[in-house]
Amino acid sequence: MPSQWRQYGRNGLRLDHEPWLEHMLRRPPYGRPAPGFRRRHDRLVGRWAGATGPGRVTVVVDDRDRDAPxxxxxxxxVLPHGLPRPVPETANRSLTLAETEMPRNLDKEFRGNGLPEELYSKPVRHGAIAHMRNACGPTPRDVRIRTPRWTPEAAAGIGAEAAARTGSTGVRILGDPASPSRTPASGGPADAPRLAPEAAARALFGTLTTAAATSGAGKGRTVHRTSSKELVKVLGHRCPERLRLR
Known part of the structure; x- marks a missing residue:
């Protein structure tokens, strides 16, 4: 559940963690704010089974470690042993609570002030978040996202339903199909988030480098974002040059 909340947050979700859990687990028909969340995985399996036949689909259920799949x-x-190589520990790692809250609250400010989506998307999603996640790792002092005590049982119920629907498709299943329905330990109440200075610096650096690459060193502004005084200067230089060429 924390992982899913992080993913939705990266794509513009503005709800806090606990209100989002309330919507996803306690407020049927669960159509908002993340439609399809409760049926995503078994529907994916069903689409593949319908397209190729269940005998050609294998579902791997394995959460022992990152290399197991x-x-x-x-x-x-399919492949010789050892061909897929494990990625570095920092690559695609889970964000801490503060690292998740920083861009989520920044997104609130962007939307609240009516700024264009493209100004946020590349510099923040593909710049700040990606660079912060891949360039530095959390320390023991960083607070991870924890779920309330009532959440694991409800989430396990969703896992059990998904496992049953997946099993009914007739696809081949490797691993323990009951594992999604086991109730994990609750993390309890979360501590106050703390954003490490290094992570903040990495996020800012990623934003700046992505913005610079996107703008082409100053070519990124559109006409409606340029002042009249600057436009007049540009026209003053270009018009005589055009006339001379003609």
């Missing part, structure tokens, strides 16, 4: 994929057999 790759090793299982090799053993099907």
């Amino acid at each position: 790759m090793r299982t994929f090799e053993a099907l057999p």
Whole structure:
């Protein structure tokens, strides 16, 4: 559940963690703010089974470690052992609570002030968040996202329903199909978020480098964002030059 909230937050969700959990787990028909959340995985399996036939689809259920899905994929057999290489620990790691809250609150400010979406998307999503996640790792002092005590049981119920629907498709299942329905331990109440100075610096650096690459060193402004005085200067230089060429 924290992972899903992070993903939705990166794509513009502005709800706090606990209100989002309330909507997803306690407020049927669960159509907002994330339609399809409760049926995403088993619907994906159903689409593949419908397109290729269930005998051609294999579902891997394995949460032992990050390398387990790759090793299982090799053993099907599809690839020689050891061909997929594990990525560095920081690559695609989970964001801490503060690292999630920073861009989410920044998105609120952007939308609240009516700024254009493209101004936020590339510099923040593909710049700040990506650079912060991949260039530095959390420390023991950084607070991770925790779920309230009532959440695990409700989430396990969703997992059990998804596992049952996946099993009914007739696809091949490797691993323990009951694992999504087990109730994990609750994290309890979360501490106050703390954003490490290094992570903040990495996020700002990622924003600046992405903005510079996108703008082409100053070519990114549109006409409606340029002052009249600057436009007159540009026209003053260009018009005589055009006339001379003609």
